[in-house]
Amino acid sequence: MEKFVKHVGSGVPLRRSNVDTDQIIPAVYLKRVTRSGFEDGLFSAWRNDPEFVLNQEAYKKGTILVAGPEFGTGSSREHAVWALQNYGFKVVISSRFADIFRGNSLKSGLLTVVLPQESVEALWVAIEADANLEITVDLDSRTVSYSGVTVAFELDDYTRWRLMEGLDDIGLTLKQTDFIDAFEAKRPAYKPKTLPIRI
């Protein structure tokens, strides 16, 4: 995973709530067996609408998506995270994320930042006034800042450390193999197994 320490970019205001993962990437795009190329399906149902924010020239270079509450509800598809990353987004800001989407994003290095709804609204207004507004998302200091405004956000120390170091989660867990072996040695025998097959 790429390290994430700080990102400076411009924003894209997505004034919608309950943007579910079927909106982010519809199921018909999930047939691929790779992690790349999903940008063509990002928000596919809305991309035909010239008014849709991603179709507006001013926001074409945006790398920070600023969305309404309950972003990423629904299906667990990590393809939603990949589609946002493949398109070029590095950060998504919202006042509320669905749990599974949040987990997926932080595993894949897409930083999801929770800000109070009033800070999201202020950011929308600022971006809509100036699409080139420079926004800095600093994981080290856990702040979002733009034109003199600085807003702090919370992220637990462990996840922050993992993102800043770009660490492989599986590699970290494999260092705990002794604990896993010990746990398995004590697991009750009545717990079900899928093999051998019983019919």
Added chain:
Amino acid sequence: MGKTLAQKIWEDHVVRSAEGEPDLLYIDLQLIHEVTSAQAFDGLRLAGRKVRRPDLTIATEDHNTPTIDILKPIADPVSKLQIDTLRNNAKEFGIRIHSLGDADQGVVHVVGPQLGITQPGMTIVCGDSHTSTHGAFGAIAFGIGTSEVEHVLATQTLPSNRPKTMAINVEGTLKTGVTAKDIILAIIAKIGTGGGQGYIIEYRGSAIRALSMEGRMTICNMSIEAGARAGLIAPDQTTFDYIKGKPHAPEDWDAALAYWQSLYTDSDAKFDLEIDLNADELEPFVTWGTNPGQGLPLNGAVPNPADIADSEERGAAERALQYMGLEAGTPLKKIVIDTVFLGSCTNGRIEDLRAAADVLKGKKIAPKLRMLVVPGSERVRQQAMKEGLDQVFLDFGAEWRNAGCSMCLGMNPDQLAVGERSASTSNRNFEGRQGKGGRTHLVSPLVAAATAIRGTLSSPADL
């Protein structure tokens, strides 16, 4: 202080706990399907890692499979590649797989319980948000993304932050024609699509206890639609009776049962949040909008966004009505339906098919309406055929299909056309969920059946 059911199961699975780090949680079972696993197996190959416990892993094909001509080569080459990739990965890593044509092929959340592999007190994951279904057995079961699928394949564990616990108490007796689906739709309408965020929900109360295992699965299945990490129900005699005799029921039954009987919330335990719902007052429930929280009793009317105080919700309702092509104030029962879908991990089990068939028997489908009946698994399909339900559906004028996720998510060819309106027993009414431009009303199997007869949203009481 006592512990909640979720706390007990969680603590029984902590491999390692350290200050400032998530708990390392042992996973008793991982279910695999074709859509969210290919990239995980690729990751293992790239890193030279193995699957730690193939014997705690099981795969089936469901999301992307056709429901007709299942033994012919899959027509769509991209879909075919995805299915072939799963089959090859299962072979390479030594994982049990139930492929198209196999008796235990079907929607992954229908297959686990029917094999008896879903049991109380387990931790169960799958790269699918409706994994919460398995919570009906008193298990902590939740959906994960592909990175986590890979993590569990490699380590059989998952670093996880301990969720908060919520109790939803449903006391009372359901009226005739009101089902588990109506309970869960009413709960989601009450607490909203984000109401369960960060929580494991325990469903409790006399109305929950009175449900069959299949009804309990319908409830737990849609926990994710309220934003919850998982939903569960304490195991009881209904649970034990369901598992007894299933292929993978424990050989040492008494030892397992002794543990299962310890799985309940202590009387002095405290939940982080409690919510009450009166089962006596519930009516058949349907959705009118584009998220599962936008639902109302079937006797109601399409709401007027102007009446909604919260500006965000009002905007969402306006957009939903526009997308759904509905006028505020229209009685829900006047809404004309083009397609009825009976199936999915929510309502594609044998009791769902029986309930619908019972309503349809001897009737004829409404003119111009199409109805798709898609059993949740091949075993459900075979059982239904043994009972003659297939003939009831065919005589009625419905299509009788093979098992899979089908029109629930419209990944295979079973899709709605632009502007087409469905009454669907599935779980999501998102924009485009069942096909680009398609419009979905979530309903129970009973409402689905009555709607197929009358052509407008209806309950059996309207017949």
